[in-house]
Amino acid sequence: MSEEVSEPIEVLRLPVELEYQYTAGKSASRFLRGLQQGKLLGQRCPVDGRVYFPTRGCCPQHGVPMAEEGSIELPDVGTLVTYSIVRVPSANIPLELPYVTIQVLLDGADTVMMHVLGECELEDVHMGMRLEAKWKPEEEWETSVGNILYFVPLDEPDAPYESYKEHI
Numbered sequence: 162m163s164e165e166v167s168e169p170i171e172v173l174r175l176p177v178e179l180e181y182q183y184t185a186g187k188s189a190s191r192f193l194r195g196l197q198q199g200k201l202l203g204q205r206c207p208v209d210g211r212v213y214f215p216t217r218g219c220c221p222q223h224g225v226p227m228a229e230e231g232s233i234e235l236p237d238v239g240t241l242v243t244y245s246i247v248r249v250p251s252a253n254i255p256l257e258l259p260y261v262t263i264q265v266l267l268d269g270a271d272t273v274m275m276h277v278l279g280e281c282e283l284e285d286v287h288m289g290m291r292l293e294a295k296w297k298p299e300e301e302w303e304t305s306v307g308n309i310l311y312f313v314p315l316d317e318p319d320a321p322y323e324s325y326k327e328h329i
C-alpha cells in the first residue's frame with residue numbers, strides 16, 4: 162500500500178564535504194617553484210615544438226615525456242584571447258563584482274592560461290589586447306599563480322587576430 166503523495170520533491174539539500182590532499186607531482190612542482198622565483202615556466206614538446214604552459218611533464222597530444230631541459234621561461238606579457246565579464250558572486254572568489262576573467266596567450270606559449278584582468282574599464286576590454294602581469298610584491302611570492310594579482314593592458318597595438326585565433 163503506498164502512502165498518499167503530496168507535492169513532488171524538487172530540491173534536496175544535503176551537507177556534503179570532501180577533504181583531500183593534492184600532491185603536485187614533479188612537473189607541477191617545478192612550475193610552482195618557478196613561480197616562487199617570479200618565473201613562468203613552460204615546456205616544449207619534443208615532437209612538434211609546441212610550448213605548453215604550465216609545464217605538464219608529458220605532451221597531451223603525442224604522449225611523450227617533455228624533458229626538464231625542455232623547460233623554457235616565458236615572459237609575463239601576452240595577448241587576451243577571450244574573456245568573460247562576471248556579474249554573479251561565487252563563495253570562494255573574493256573579487257569585487259563585476260570582474261573580468263581572461264584567457265591569456267603568453268608570448269612564446271601555445272596554450273592559454275586563465276586569470277583576471279585589472280586596471281581596465283569594462284567597455285575597453287576586447288580580444289587581441291596586449292597584456293602584462295601585475296605581480297604581488299616579491300617578498301609575498303609563494304608557490305602559487307596568485308603571485309600574479311591580475312593582468313593589465315599594455316600600451317601596445319592589438320595583436321593581429323591570426324596570431325591567436327587557433328586558441329579561442
Ligand SMILES: [Zn+2]
Nearest residue numbers: 206208220223
Ligand atoms: Zn606533442
